[in-house]
Amino acid sequence: MLEIKNLVVRAGNFTLDGVNLSVEAPGCHVLLGPTGSGKTVFLETIMGLKRPHQGEIRLEGKDITGLPPERRGISYLPQDLALFPHLTVRENILYGLTVRKIKQGAAYWFAYELVETLGIKHILDRSTRHISGGEKQRVALARAIAPGCKFLILDEPLSALHEGLKKELWFLIKDLKKKYGLAIFMVTHDTEEAFFLGDRISVIIDGLVHQTGEKEEVYGCPETIEVARFFGIGNLFEAEVMEETEENIIAMCKELNSKLTLSKAAGPSCPLRPGSLITIGIRPENALILRPDLKRPEQSNLLAGEITDVFQKGPSSIVLFSAERTNRIIEIEIPGYAFSKLNIAQGDSVDVTLKSENIFCMPR
Amino acid sequence: MNLKRLSIAFAFLTLFLYGGLIGSLFYFYRGPLFLEALFSDRTLFSIRLSLATATIATIISVAVAVPSAYALSRFDFPGKRFIDTLLEFPMIVSPAALGAMILIFFSTPLGEVLQERTVQFVFAFAGIVLAQFVTTAGVATRLLKAALDETPRRYEEVARSLGASPFQAFFTITLPLAKRGIIASVILTWAKALGEFGATITVAGSMAMKTETLPIAIFMRLSGADIEGSAVLILILVSIGFAILYGTRFLTEKTPHA
The missing domain is CATH 3.40.50.300 (P-loop containing nucleotide triphosphate hydrolases)
Structure with a gap:
C-alpha cells in the first residue's frame, strides 16, 4: 500500500x-x-x-x-x-x-x-x-x-x-x-x-x-462546486433547506420555482438545518423527460416547462429545458434511442423529473 | 535586388574573404622550399608539440568541464549564475592578459610553492598545457552545457525510477544521449587549444625546439621575414582546421537527432 x-x-x-x-x-x-x-x-x-x-x-x-x-x-x-x-x-x-x-x-x-x-x-x-x-x-x-x-x-x-x-x-x-x-x-x-x-x-x-x-x-456526488464545474455539470442551483426527515431533505429552489426532495444519501457530510443555504446539482443524464403517456410517479420532483432547444450529439442528444415561470435552463442528456421514442421538438411542453437520489447537494 | 540575393551575396562575401586569404598563401608557394620547411626538425617539433599539448589540454578541460557542465545544466545551487557568467571570462579577456595573469600567479608565494613542489610551468611544456587549458576550460564547459541542456532530464528520471543510481543514469543514459554534442564540444575545444597563441607565448615564451607551438612558429617566422616558411605552417594549420571542422560536421549531422 x-x-x-x-x-x-x-x-x-x-x-x-x-x-x-x-x-x-x-x-x-x-x-x-x-x-x-x-x-x-x-x-x-x-x-x-x-x-x-x-x-x-x-x-x-x-x-x-x-x-x-x-x-x-x-x-x-x-x-x-x-x-x-x-x-x-x-x-x-x-x-x-x-x-x-x-x-x-x-x-x-x-x-x-x-x-x-x-x-x-x-x-x-x-x-x-x-x-x-x-x-x-x-x-x-x-x-x-x-x-x-x-x-x-x-x-x-x-x-x-x-x-x-x-x-x-x-x-x-x-x-x-x-x-x-x-x-x-x-x-x-x-x-x-x-x-x-x-x-x-x-x-x-x-x-x-x-x-x-x-x-x-x-x-x-461532486462535493464542491469546482468539482461539479470541472465535470462540466451546468445544472447547479441555489436552494434553502426547508425541513429534514429521516431519509430526505426538503429544499426550496427559487431558481427552479419549486420545492425539491433530496435523498440524504447524496447530501453533504456536514449536518443541514432548516434555513441552511445549499447548492444542488444534477448530471444532465439524470434529469428525465417524462413520456406524456406514462403515469407520473407521485413523489418525484416534477417540473413542468418548455423545451427551448435540442442538439444532436453523436450517441445522445442534449435538450435544454426551461421550467415554468423561471429563466434558468436545465440541460438534459438523452440517449439516441430514448430521444427518438420521445418524439419531442423545440417549443414542446413537457414534464421533467429530477430523481431525489440523483440530486447532489453541497453547502454554500 | 531582393532580400534573398542580397543575403546570398553577403554569404559569398564571407567565402571570398577567407578563401582570398587562404589563396594568397599560394602566391608564396615554392615547391622545394615547401617540402624543406615542412620536413625540417623545427617544423616537425612544432607540429608534435602542438598536437601533444592541445590533446592533453583538451583532455583536462573536458574532464573538468563534463561534471561542471552537468551541475550547471541540472542543478540549482548558490553561485550558479555567477559561475555561468564566468565561463565567458577567457573570451572577454585578451589571451595575452590571461597569460600575464598566469605569470603573475606564479610570482605569488602560492604560485612559487606550487611550481617548486610540482612541475615547472613558466617557459615549459606544462606552461603551454596550462595556458591552453585556462583559455579552453570555460568554452568547453559552455559547449558541453549546451549539449546536456538538449538531453531531456526526463530520461534520467525514468532511469532512476527503474533503479539506476545517479551515476548509473548519467553514464548509461545522459552521456550516450549527449554523445554527438559532446564529441563536437571536444573537437572544437581541441581546435581552440591548437590555435591558442596569446596566453601560450606569454607563459611559455617562444623557444625553438622547446616551447614553439605551431601558432608561435608562424609568428616567429614572420618576425624573421620568412614569408614562405610562415605560409607553409599556416597551410598546415589550415589543413588541420578544415579536417576538424568537416569531422565535426560528419559526426554531428550523420544521424537525425533522437
Whole structure:
C-alpha cells in the first residue's frame, strides 16, 4: 500500500496543500484535474524528484519520504514515455534489471513472460525509434513492470493516442493490474479515462484535493462546486433547506420555482438545518423527460416547462429545458434511442423529473 | 535586388574573404622550399608539440568541464549564475592578459610553492598545457552545457525510477544521449587549444625546439621575414582546421537527432 499523508509541496508560487491519498495493490487511484492543477508536481514528489515541505509518503508501511528515486521501488511512466532512444526494445525493457546486474533467474524470466503477455516479442531487437505508437506504450509498460515493481506511476501516458488505440490500452492496463497485482497511481485530465481505469478518484484543482472517493461516489456526488464545474455539470442551483426527515431533505429552489426532495444519501457530510443555504446539482443524464403517456410517479420532483432547444450529439442528444415561470435552463442528456421514442421538438411542453437520489447537494 | 540575393551575396562575401586569404598563401608557394620547411626538425617539433599539448589540454578541460557542465545544466545551487557568467571570462579577456595573469600567479608565494613542489610551468611544456587549458576550460564547459541542456532530464528520471543510481543514469543514459554534442564540444575545444597563441607565448615564451607551438612558429617566422616558411605552417594549420571542422560536421549531422 502506498500512503500519502498530509503532503505539502511548494514549487515557485505554486503550493500543493495537505494531500492525503492511498492506493492498495491491486488497485488504481486516479488523480484527476485540469492542466496546471499541480498533478505533475505531486507525482514528482512521490517519485522522489521533489522534496515535500511537509508530510509523509509510506510504501508498505515504510517511510520513503527521504529516499532517492532508485530506492523507492516505484516505476514511472511519463507522458512522453521517455523510451531510451539509444537502446533497443530489449535493452529498454531489461534496463531495470541491467542496472541491478541481474542477468538470469526468476526476475529475468519474468521480464520475458511480460514481453509475451504484451505481445512485443517480435520487436525486441528493433530500435525504439522504429516501432509504432501502440508498441511504444507496451514497451514502456513492460520496462516499468519488468524490475518487479508493484507500484506504478502513470503521467497521462495515453493522452497522445487516438481513440481506438487508447481504449485498447485501457483494457490492457486493467488486465496487467489484475494479472500482476499492480498498484497504479495515475494522473489525467481526461474524465472518461479516469472513471474507466480508476477504482478510487481524487479531484485536484489549483493544488488542492477537492474530493477523494470511490469512483461511483465521485461521479454521482461532486462535493464542491469546482468539482461539479470541472465535470462540466451546468445544472447547479441555489436552494434553502426547508425541513429534514429521516431519509430526505426538503429544499426550496427559487431558481427552479419549486420545492425539491433530496435523498440524504447524496447530501453533504456536514449536518443541514432548516434555513441552511445549499447548492444542488444534477448530471444532465439524470434529469428525465417524462413520456406524456406514462403515469407520473407521485413523489418525484416534477417540473413542468418548455423545451427551448435540442442538439444532436453523436450517441445522445442534449435538450435544454426551461421550467415554468423561471429563466434558468436545465440541460438534459438523452440517449439516441430514448430521444427518438420521445418524439419531442423545440417549443414542446413537457414534464421533467429530477430523481431525489440523483440530486447532489453541497453547502454554500 | 531582393532580400534573398542580397543575403546570398553577403554569404559569398564571407567565402571570398577567407578563401582570398587562404589563396594568397599560394602566391608564396615554392615547391622545394615547401617540402624543406615542412620536413625540417623545427617544423616537425612544432607540429608534435602542438598536437601533444592541445590533446592533453583538451583532455583536462573536458574532464573538468563534463561534471561542471552537468551541475550547471541540472542543478540549482548558490553561485550558479555567477559561475555561468564566468565561463565567458577567457573570451572577454585578451589571451595575452590571461597569460600575464598566469605569470603573475606564479610570482605569488602560492604560485612559487606550487611550481617548486610540482612541475615547472613558466617557459615549459606544462606552461603551454596550462595556458591552453585556462583559455579552453570555460568554452568547453559552455559547449558541453549546451549539449546536456538538449538531453531531456526526463530520461534520467525514468532511469532512476527503474533503479539506476545517479551515476548509473548519467553514464548509461545522459552521456550516450549527449554523445554527438559532446564529441563536437571536444573537437572544437581541441581546435581552440591548437590555435591558442596569446596566453601560450606569454607563459611559455617562444623557444625553438622547446616551447614553439605551431601558432608561435608562424609568428616567429614572420618576425624573421620568412614569408614562405610562415605560409607553409599556416597551410598546415589550415589543413588541420578544415579536417576538424568537416569531422565535426560528419559526426554531428550523420544521424537525425533522437
